[in-house]
Amino acid sequence: MSLRTLQQLTGLDRGYLSRMERGLICRSADHRVRTIADALQVKPAAITQEEKT
Template sequence: MGVKPDGPAIRRIRRAQNLGLRTLQKLTGLDRGYLSRIERGLIHDAADQRVQTIADALQVKRVAITQEEKT
């Protein structure tokens, strides 16, 4: 089962860290086009592991980049 990524949050965090999409691609091993689609909100359901990989690369908790309940 997948999770709903928060694309704008991913983009804000990435930009705050002065990372380009190419750098995030290198850090995650995920396709740059895929990362761009996530950031633009075009991917509404992503695999848990992919979201965790992005969170790890950005050094944030997964809840910071998903639309899960923040408890």
């Protein structure tokens, strides 16, 4: 999914999403993580690196 599409689905700033994707934002607000996870149809742990492999 492109950042532009994710931006449209979440309403979050594309620059913010890009920084999060590159690991420049280590701790994001829980509501933002849930919003992104919902848009990607994954569990929040999958995008916070808390998911066990």
